[in-house]
Amino acid sequence: MSLRLRTLTAEEHLAFIKGRPSVSFLQCPSWGAVKSEWRSESIGWIDESGAVVGAALVLYRQLPKIKRYLAYMPEGPVIDWFDGDLRRWLDPMLAHLKSRGSFSVKMGPPVVIARWEAETIKKAIAAKSANRLRDLTPDWTDERGSELERQLRGLGWQQDASGGAGFGDVQPRYVFQVPLVRRSLDDVHAGFNQLWRRNIKKATKAGVDVVQGGYDDLPVFHEVYKVTAVRDHFTPRPLAYFQGMWKALNAEDPERMRLYLAKHEGEVLASTTMVTVGDHVWYSYGASANHKREVRPSNAIQWRMLRDAYALGASAYDLRGISDTLDENDHLFGLIQFKLGTGGQAVEYLGEWDFPLNKMLHKALDMYMSRR
DSSP states (O other), X not given: OOOEEEEOOHHHHHHHHHTSSOOOGGGSHHHHHHSTTSEEEEEEEEOTTSOEEEEEEEEEEEOTTSSOEEEEETTOOBSOTTSSOTHHHHHHHHHHHXXXXXXXXXXXXXXXXXXXXXXXXXXXXXXXXXXXXXXXOOSEEOTHHHHHHHHHHHTTOBOOTTTTTTSOSSSOSEEEEEEOTTOOHHHHHHHSOHHHHHHHHHHHHHTOEEEEEOGGGHHHHHHHHHHHHHHHTOOOOOHHHHHHHHHHHXXXXXXXXXXXXXXXXXXXXXXXXXXEETTEEEEEEEEEOSSOGGGOHHXXXXXXXXXXXXXXXXXXXXXXXXXXXXXXXXXXXXXXXXHHTTTOEEEEEOOOEEEESSHHHHHHHHHHHHTO
16 A cells, blocks of 8 residues: 655644654654744655555754754654565655755654563673673563664665664664563652662651642753753753743643752752653653752652553553663763663663765765764
């Protein structure tokens, strides 16, 4: 059956998303408004009956001085990746993006190919038997992943040699998730390691109070976020970015984005944002103060978000990116170390892929990115 592709309205795109258990929040029409420095377009695959059977949010970034664009689909497109005939999905997409002036296409198929349980990873770290997740036999793999990779390469798609293992991709290839399906909250709590359970108890005993905030509390979040940025050596996004994110996401769905504040003696010590699409909940941004860390506000706020995700009927609580390092001397090791305490799973996606529509401009972009 052939497919054609056309622009979707935001309403058509949202209707498609609501018909599925979940898609990445980076594939919602509202994300196009958040990324205001990019032009955005919702596109859809239409079958012979006229039904929308696939969709994507495309972000277009213009090259300086010329009207040529990088087309980027973060954690998308949302199509039937195991159809067996990828060409009928990808060829009309490439033709459409080329007609929009794109010189290069980047996409991140939302396809999970491997999972490692926390216990498996902890044992490997303790035994020093693997330096990276990819050196460790997964507890679950989808054999179709290898065939999908073969098909993409055969169609001319390219992937960075690192495969995004150390955040080489724009979006992380590896994330950490806490499964919630067929588990009680007691099961989830019992899955935490001893340190997490002790820290949650310590926060409760110290009187840490976690509350939901609103738009007017975003400046408070941002003050703590700036402290975190200095401590962790990254460039903070401006307050206006989070205010725009709140307005765009919650205009689409009033439950899309939440803000949490962990207070102790009236002072905000930690703050986080949470995003929900369908049955998937993401911890998206987190911040914590440098002082009073002994009252464990970060553990308290995570436990509150996890309980709220459970109450929303989420199938997974997603703590977002990790690198694949298991080396305790690697500066990225702390990310997986903290998240391992939740007793969840490390999850590997297929990673991001590029297709050069104009090889010269694509190569120039590659060289520019490698020098950043």
